[in-house]
Amino acid sequence: MLNSKKQPAHSILLVSGTFFALIFLFFWRSVSTKAEWLTQLDQSLNHLIRSDLKEPFIKFFKVFTDLGGTMILTLFSVLLFLFLWKTKGLLFSLWAGFTLLLGELVLPQIVKHIELRPRPLDKLISISGYSFPSGHAAGSTAFYGLTALILILFFLKKARQKWIISILAFLLISLIMFSRVYLGVHYPSDVFAGFSLSASLLSFSFYFLFKSPILQRS
Known part of the structure; x- marks a missing residue:
């Protein structure tokens, strides 16, 4: 059913x-070589985003940054895994779980510990670890992006519902990414790279899904 109509999508x-x-x-190479254009980009965007820090906005973005944190995403991922196991079968839920594991934890942490980029010095919240890429950006893109795509492709029927989910996922991911820069725990290039990493992962993961026998068994 899906395979016959999804060849162009593949x-x-x-x-x-x-x-x-x-x-x-490209971002990773630029960070590794300390490219001048990247330094200028980070400085310019940091100045634009963080030039007028205010307590109400700090509190607001602390809420959104938590929605991309490890504890919240792990809990949500377990719930999604169980939901998909019940509704789409074990193979489908394992595919989703493996994709989330890569996007939320494995790939960002591998790159962090290869690159070892220090975090910015003027952080507004206490946090440890390395800066590149942003785990919050990668994790939120992986989870909220995957969830939105699954809902759109396999559960929602009306175009209006699909548009609403798409917009909500985009806004949520964008706010989480913005919050990391606003709170001073990442450079803008970190969040762009984190988003790109998981966007690539999701694309390849869905390609595998459509080409595999998982859908026929779910």
């Missing part, structure tokens, strides 16, 4: 995955 997923992977690698 190619789009490959192109999308490659595109975002190249963006991520």
Whole structure:
């Protein structure tokens, strides 16, 4: 059913995955070589975003940054895994769980411990670890992006509902990414890279899903 109509989408997923992977690698290369353009970009965006820090906004973005944290995403991921196990079967839920594990934890942490980029000095919240890429950006893109795509492709029927979910997921991911820069725990390039990393992962993961027998068994 899906395979007969999704052949063009398969190619789009490959192109999308490659595109975002190249963006991520470009940022990573630029961070590793301390490229001047990247330093200027981070400084310019930091000045634009953090030039007028105010307590109400700090509290507001602390709420959103928690929605991309490890504890919240782990809890939500377990709930999604159980929901998909019940509604789509074990193989489908394992596919989703493995994708989330890579996007929320494995890939960001591997790159962090290879690059070892220190976090900005003027942080507004206490946090440890390395800066590149943003785990919150990668994790929130992986979880909220995956959840939105699953709802749109397999559960929602009305176009209006699909648009609403798409917009909500985009806004939530964007606010979480913005919060990391506003609170001073990441450079803008960190969140762009984190988003690109998981966007690439999602594209390749859905390509695998459509090409595998998982859908026929779910």
